[in-house]
Amino acid sequence: MRIFLNLIISILSFIIITLAVTGLLQPYIFFSYFIGIPVGLVSGFIIFLILNSKYGKK
Secondary structure (H helix, E strand, C coil), X not given: CHHHHHHHXXXXXXXXXXXXXXXXXXXXXXXXXXXXXXXXXXXXXXXXHXXXXXXXXX
């Protein structure tokens, strides 16, 4: 159950960070999704690893 919760939090953080980075870069870069999506993926993966190591099965 804990890994499922960690996965949901990571997916939500991916969505939020992707939209935030894309929204901030949209006035400056036309294809801002090309930067926003990888940043969101990396941050979601890092958040998943941190949550899994801190709150994973013991």
